[in-house]
Amino acid sequence: MKKFTGYIFAVVIALSSCTHSDYINAIPHNCNALIAVDTKELKGLIGKDFLSSLFSIDDKTDYGLDLSEKIYLFEAADGNVGLCAKVTNENDLEKVLDRLVEQDIAVKSRKRRGKNFFVLKDSWLIGYSSEALLIMGPVTAEAQGTVQNRMAKYLDADDETGVKGTPIYEKLISINAPMALVTRIGAIPEKFALPFTMGIPKDADLNHILLAIQMQLDDDVLRIEGEIFSFHKNIDKELKKAYSIYRPIKNRYLKAMPATASVGLFMNVNGKDLIKQIHDNRSLSMLLAGANTVIDMDNILKSVDGDMAFILPSLWEEGMFKMSMVADLATANWLKDVEYWKKSCPSDAQIENVGPQVYAYHDKNTTFYFGVTPDLRFYSGPVLQNAKATLHGVNNPIAPKIQNEIQGKKLVMVLQLSSLMSQEKDISLLLNPFLGNLKTVVYSVK
Numbered sequence: 001m002k003k004f005t006g007y008i009f010a011v012v013i014a015l016s017s018c019t020h021s022d023y024i025n026a027i028p029h030n031c032n033a034l035i036a037v038d039t040k041e042l043k044g045l046i047g048k049d050f051l052s053s054l055f056s057i058d059d060k061t062d063y064g065l066d067l068s069e070k071i072y073l074f075e076a077a078d079g080n081v082g083l084c085a086k087v088t089n090e091n092d093l094e095k096v097l098d099r100l101v102e103q104d105i106a107v108k109s110r111k112r113r114g115k116n117f118f119v120l121k122d123s124w125l126i127g128y129s130s131e132a133l134l135i136m137g138p139v140t141a142e143a144q145g146t147v148q149n150r151m152a153k154y155l156d157a158d159d160e161t162g163v164k165g166t167p168i169y170e171k172l173i174s175i176n177a178p179m180a181l182v183t184r185i186g187a188i189p190e191k192f193a194l195p196f197t198m199g200i201p202k203d204a205d206l207n208h209i210l211l212a213i214q215m216q217l218d219d220d221v222l223r224i225e226g227e228i229f230s231f232h233k234n235i236d237k238e239l240k241k242a243y244s245i246y247r248p249i250k251n252r253y254l255k256a257m258p259a260t261a262s263v264g265l266f267m268n269v270n271g272k273d274l275i276k277q278i279h280d281n282r283s284l285s286m287l288l289a290g291a292n293t294v295i296d297m298d299n300i301l302k303s304v305d306g307d308m309a310f311i312l313p314s315l316w317e318e319g320m321f322k323m324s325m326v327a328d329l330a331t332a333n334w335l336k337d338v339e340y341w342k343k344s345c346p347s348d349a350q351i352e353n354v355g356p357q358v359y360a361y362h363d364k365n366t367t368f369y370f371g372v373t374p375d376l377r378f379y380s381g382p383v384l385q386n387a388k389a390t391l392h393g394v395n396n397p398i399a400p401k402i403q404n405e406i407q408g409k410k411l412v413m414v415l416q417l418s419s420l421m422s423q424e425k426d427i428s429l430l431l432n433p434f435l436g437n438l439k440t441v442v443y444s445v446k
Contacts, residue, residue, distance in 0.1 A: 023069070023086040023132035025162030026154045027169075028076045033183030034168050035073040064092030065133060075187050080147065082136040090130045097126065109144070113152035119144060129155045167231055168210070177214035185209045185228070194265065194283050195413045195443045196226045199242030202280040208232050209239070220439040223405065227446045243445065245273040246410035252307035253326050254403035255393030257414060263312040264398070264414040266406050270330075271304030291321060294345055294361060295370065296337060300378060305330035311381075311390065321361075321368045324381035326390040332357075332372045354384070398440070405442045415441040 027034065069086040076082055087093055097118045100106035106126070109117040118126040124137035125148055132155055139147045154162075163169045172182045185197060186206035196211050213226040228243070230236040247268040257264035267274075275298060278284045291297045306328025313322060338359060342351045349363035358371035369387050370380035381387030389395070397403070398414065406412045417439055 022158075023084065024072070024164060025157040025159060026129070026132035026134050027072055027074055027084050027163040028082075028154055029157070029161060029163050029166050030077045031074040031082075031163065031168065032077060032187040033073075033075040033181065034163065034172050035181045035183075036172055036179070037071045037073070038178045039067045039069075039071060063096050064089040064094075075183070076136065078147075078150075080136045080139065082134060085133045087128055087131055087133050090128065093128055093133065109148065112148045113156060115152045115155050117148050117151070125151060127151045127155060131155075171210070171212055175212060175214045177216060179215035179217070181211070181213040181215070183211050183213075185211055194281075195411050195445050196228050197281055197283070198411060198445075199239060199245075199277050200228065200280065201238070201242075204235070208235055217438070221401065221405070222438055222441045224441060224443045225446055226443065242277065243410075245269055245277075246445070248408050248410060249406055249412065250307050251403075251407050252328060253309040253390060254406055255397040256309045256324070256326050256390035257311050257398045258394045259396050259398050259416065261311050262314050262416055263310075264412075265310040265312075266308070266412045266414070267410070268307050269304065271301045271308075271327075274304070275301050291368075294349060294351070295341055296334060299334040299337070300370075303329045303331050303334060304378070309390070321366045321382060324387055324390055325378070326380075326387075327378045329372065329376040329378050332376055332378075335372060358384075360384070402440055402442060405444075409444040411445040413443040415443070417441065 064087055066086040066088040072084040074082045074084070094116065097106060097108075097116075100118070100120065101108050106118045106120045109119055109125075111117070112127070115127050115129055120126055120135070120137075122141075123139055124135055125139055125144060127134045127136075127148060134151050134154060136147060136151055159165070168182045172180055175182075184207060185193060185200065186209075188211065193211060200206075200209060208230050209228065210230065211226055211228055213224055215225075216223045228239050230239060249266050249268045253266070278288065278301065288297050304327045308327035309325070311324040311326075335357060338351065345351055345361075346363070349361065351359055351361050354360045354369070355371065357373075358369065361368045361370075366382075368380065368382055369384040370378070371387075372378055373391065377391055379387045379391055381390070386394070398416070402414060406414070
């Protein structure tokens with residue numbers, strides 16, 4: 001289910017609070033994640049073209065929906081993903097759905113508690129009232145009746161039984177942005193939430209930890225600023241303390257990320273403070289997997305003090321040997337241990353000198369270079385020339401406006417969507433109708 005939640009989270013990225021309309025009551029009160037999209041503020045990004053894609057209809061018919069009101073996306077407590085929109089004309093909406101039946105895109109289901117239901121593309125359930133449209137799924141054929149009954153109850157909800165008044169909704173409407181998200185951390189795939197999960201203790205109950213995000217679309221860049229928090233005061237205090245180790249990013253390695261790379265993670269930190277957070281973070285600890293068996297990456301990271309960047313060719317590939325890293329060091333005392341690392345290599349691997357304080361690790365599947373400059377800067381990567389280029393700037397770096405978004409912030413992740421979409425065909429098929437001109441997402445932590 002998390003992968004589908006990731007898709008919905010990515011839809012919000014690609015599409016890039018408060019209304020008192022009754023249709024909001026149809027959102028489940030106990031949802032794990034809630035997203036508000038203010039269509040009026042997005043300069044036409046969401047409109048009838050969005051609905052054409054959603055309903056697989058080419059012409060600009062009247063859908064019976066009010067897109068001047070916010071669209072909500074959510075993950076229900078049962079793990080199903082949902083969309084809620086305001087209905088203006090129930091008859092017009094039914095005509096659209098009847099056309100989908102004629103085209104064999106949907107089938108009409110039985111009424112539940114007086115509400116009409118359709119099944120779109122075998123697994124997405126559509127139900128509606130005179131106030132609200134609900135779409136939920138994906139649902140197996142065996143479970144569709146149960147979920148439809150649940151949706152019918154949602155459509156009958158009022159101010160007391162719907163999402164209004166819940167802590168998640170109250171937090172959401174406090175965020176003044178065209179797109180806003182409040183979610184329990186456990187509902188988002190770790191890699192999408194990476195900058196925001198730094199500092200969360202490994203044994204923490206994720207049900208008590210939430211992420212609040214505000215999103216702003218600017219031409220082809222989506223800026224996402226997030227805050228980790230908890231409604232439990234003691235947990236919230238610990239989270240704030242964890243994030244206090246991050247300092248404003250300077251301009252040392254803003255040009256270290258090629259425009260063709262998928263992911264860049266930027267920070268300014270003392271490595272001695274960072275190392276525990278890396279071990280507690282599954283995604284980052286997986287990046288180090290394998291490297292620590294032949295190279296003491298823990299000691300290298302502890303020697304960092306200043307700007308640091310991790311550059312990943314893909315969001316989905318894992319392992320230190322796949323990425324580039326560049327960082328300011330306080331010391332390079334660990335260099336004296338390299339001779340020991342050489343002797344400790346497995347029989348099918350070796351570490352060799354390839355220059356002054358420059359080394360190469362080889363095994364049958366991997367080549368990985370790492371080194372230290374005379375002015376105490378660490379660099380590493382699978383290609384020596386590319387690793388060295390991160391020190392002063394690669395030939396084709398991310399755009400200056402993206403670099404400007406990074407500088408001065410404390411913890412930033414950059415996603416290059418064109419690179420990601422070329423690697424993940426399933427996500428690409430889902431997002432292509434919504435991406436438009438969007439090219440880059442910049443996550444930052446408050």
